[in-house]
Amino acid sequence: MKTLCVYPRRSRVGRDVLYLGLFLLSIVSGIQASSGASTSLTADEMKQAVSAAKARGAPWGGPRTGPPGEANKSIVILAEDLRNGGILGVAQGVQEAAKTLSWKVRVFDAGGTDTGRDKASADAFAIHPDGVILIGADAEEMRERLVPFARQGTPVVGWHVGPRAGPMAGNPVALNVSTDPLEVARITAMAAITGARTTPGIVIFTDSNFEIAMAKANAMAEIVRACKTCILLEIRDIAISECAEKMSGVTEELVTRHGKRWTHALAINDIYFDYAVPALIARGFPGDAIQLLSAGDGSTSAFLRIQAGSFQTGTVAEPLNLHGWQLVDELNRLLAHQPINGYVVPVHLVSPENAKFDGGERLLYDPENNYRGIYRAIWRR
Numbered sequence: 001m002k003t004l005c006v007y008p009r010r011s012r013v014g015r016d017v018l019y020l021g022l023f024l025l026s027i028v029s030g031i032q033a034s035s036g037a038s039t040s041l042t043a044d045e046m047k048q049a050v051s052a053a054k055a056r057g058a059p060w061g062g063p064r065t066g067p068p069g070e071a072n073k074s075i076v077i078l079a080e081d082l083r084n085g086g087i088l089g090v091a092q093g094v095q096e097a098a099k100t101l102s103w104k105v106r107v108f109d110a111g112g113t114d115t116g117r118d119k120a121s122a123d124a125f126a127i128h129p130d131g132v133i134l135i136g137a138d139a140e141e142m143r144e145r146l147v148p149f150a151r152q153g154t155p156v157v158g159w160h161v162g163p164r165a166g167p168m169a170g171n172p173v174a175l176n177v178s179t180d181p182l183e184v185a186r187i188t189a190m191a192a193i194t195g196a197r198t199t200p201g202i203v204i205f206t207d208s209n210f211e212i213a214m215a216k217a218n219a220m221a222e223i224v225r226a227c228k229t230c231i232l233l234e235i236r237d238i239a240i241s242e243c244a245e246k247m248s249g250v251t252e253e254l255v256t257r258h259g260k261r262w263t264h265a266l267a268i269n270d271i272y273f274d275y276a277v278p279a280l281i282a283r284g285f286p287g288d289a290i291q292l293l294s295a296g297d298g299s300t301s302a303f304l305r306i307q308a309g310s311f312q313t314g315t316v317a318e319p320l321n322l323h324g325w326q327l328v329d330e331l332n333r334l335l336a337h338q339p340i341n342g343y344v345v346p347v348h349l350v351s352p353e354n355a356k357f358d359g360g361e362r363l364l365y366d367p368e369n370n371y372r373g374i375y376r377a378i379w380r381r
Helices: 012-020 043-054 085-100 114-126 143-151 181-194 211-226 240-261 271-282 300-308 320-335 371-379
Strands: 002-004 074-079 104-109 131-135 156-159 173-177 201-206 231-237 264-267 291-294 312-316
Touching: 043 181, 074 085, 074 114, 085 104, 085 131, 085 320, 085 371, 104 114, 114 143, 131 143, 131 320, 143 156, 156 320, 173 320, 181 211, 181 264, 181 291, 181 312, 201 211, 201 240, 211 231, 231 240, 240 271, 264 271, 271 291, 271 300, 300 312, 320 371
Parallel strands: 074 104, 074 131, 131 156, 156 173, 201 231, 201 264, 264 291, 291 312
Antiparallel strands: 002 231
């Protein structure tokens, strides 16, 4: 267990991500930071950005044209670990979209291990699919396993496979479908600051095993440090895989160390709060004592906490089913020898005000913007 007070030394790729993290949200126009510099936003600018992220029923901003659906295709899903709700949700979205195109889909689950990744990749390659969708694994980690697909011209697209959304250069994966992780992080921090009732004392939870997690944590810290009325108490590094065994004790420790100074917790994933909240309840804290906000992923438990007013006040939820349809559309473009579209879905902050809309009644984020009908129209299906 480590407490991080400065940015840890990362790879060159990680440093590049941190520099990219210094540019501001596109919706906050006219303000941009130079590399290595901190940027201060006014309270009104932060409120504007947070309000935009909370909007309900945001209109579709993605593609409306493209190649017709390719016929008689067989694709594979390489899933990092189907026990992860986000990965499972995207895989289900892929299957729903592929059914519209009458594509055959085979799913290979790596189970979150190196051995599993080797076997899943080898088994998938053995059936010679027309296309590959990589879900939740690191594209660089998977590079050598994906090279055989690239050599035979099999297109590969991915979800949450790198620290940036959009096209991926120099990798067998052509495209990383995701919301912008740095924008997700900044919105999370801004929501905490603008919604604070008193001086925010903030703890950030992250997992240094993942470049994307550290990029998000550092982007949140950048916003907090630029806030003159905020206190960044600490950045706590806890592996997601160790949350169940460590978060209760860590929560107790933080309460003892910081007392009433600890008013907010920001995390790179909702799972940290799954284990922190029971510890807070056991200590007799009321549901509004500490505000919890997550820079991903919009889990069922997060929706329940937000709707119940129990500690968690925000999560930046991924539109998992939509991302599945987006992956199929991008793969269809590559199969048709057309360029990828590269659309990045805007950040959506789930809050008490909007938690029962856009799929919230089903405890997930599923935008009410007719994306299914739009993709069917593109595919002529």
